[in-house]
Amino acid sequence: MKIFYFTATGNSLAVAKKIGGELISIPQVMNDENLNYKDDIIGVIFPIYGCTVPKIVKRFLKKVKLEADYIFAIGTYGMTKGKTMETAQKLALESGYRFDYVNEVLMLDNCQPQFDIAEEKKKLQGKKVDESIAKIIKDVKQQKKVTAKSRFSDKAATWFCENVFNIEKDDYAKNYSVDDNCIKCGTCAKVCPTANIKITNNVEFLEHCACCQACIHACPQHAIHFKRERSTERWRNYDVKLSEIILANNQNSNNEVH
Numbered sequence: 396m397k398i399f400y401f402t403a404t405g406n407s408l409a410v411a412k413k414i415g416g417e418l419i420s421i422p423q424v425m426n427d428e429n430l431n432y433k434d435d436i437i438g439v440i441f442p443i444y445g446c447t448v449p450k451i452v453k454r455f456l457k458k459v460k461l462e463a464d465y466i467f468a469i470g471t472y473g474m475t476k477g478k479t480m481e482t483a484q485k486l487a488l489e490s491g492y493r494f495d496y497v498n499e500v501l502m503l504d505n506c507q508p509q510f511d512i513a514e515e516k517k518k519l520q521g522k523k524v525d526e527s528i529a530k531i532i533k534d535v536k537q538q539k540k541v542t543a544k545s546r547f548s549d550k551a552a553t554w555f556c557e558n559v560f561n562i563e564k565d566d567y568a569k570n571y572s573v574d575d576n577c578i579k580c581g582t583c584a585k586v587c588p589t590a591n592i593k594i595t596n597n598v599e600f601l602e603h604c605a606c607c608q609a610c611i612h613a614c615p616q617h618a619i620h621f622k623r624e625r626s627t628e629r630w631r632n633y634d635v636k637l638s639e640i641i642l643a644n645n646q647n648s649n650n651e652v653h
Contacts, residue, residue, distance in 0.1 A: 403607035405635030446477025473504020477553035568600035
């Protein structure tokens with residue numbers, strides 16, 4: 396079994412690790428010329444951003460060719476899932492494959508500036524994350540079939556996020572600022588899945604931001620902030636190490652992993 400994943404704060408990687416198999420980071424294969432994969436079971440696991448599929452995952456789903464007896468997709472989210480899995484299925488069908496099973500896992504919502512991370516941590520136990528993942532593991536082992544269906548409220552949520560927030564803009568990083576606590580350690584650049592951060596005398600954000608906020612949450616000095624953020628608290632999934640996120644996302648071979 397192969398599982399392709401995209402992660403920023405570790406939530407989707409944590410799910411992938413519990414399901415098991417050969418884990419493959421989407422950012423690390425995105426630019427490969429050959430994106431044809433075959434196995435008995437193939438999964439794709441990613442976070443839900445703004446009630447839809449993250450743009451880096453959209454590009455992957457359009458580009459990759461998957462061949463397996465059973466293909467599944469899992470989205471991780473904190474509050475509202477929108478019509479994300481329906482969108483993922485549409486992208487898969489347009490590329491010549493389909494998801495036999497789709498599902499979502501309700502986890503901690505760490506999106507700035509909408510949520511107070513300290514308050515979200517208090518809600519985590521009630522979200523029954525482990526129970527949800529256990530059900531997905533059972534479903535995948537039994538090769539259960541679940542199609543993507545969206546309620547009217549899901550579709551409305553996606554429409555609202557796409558038309559009001561529109562987080563897919565390339566200049567999304569204009570919302571970021573760096574304070575004097577920055578020590579130029581380079582962690583932000585190492586966790587960026589699109590090599591959008593350049594460090595010289597200053598930390599410079601370029602114009603192909605993945606909108607994942609990995610840099611904000613991974614900064615050891617808490618020096619990166621989002622405009623009008625509600626909390627200075629940061630998040631990394633308890634089952635994932637910073638080094639794992641760096642290995643998953645680092646696009647610069649000159650950045651050593653510690």
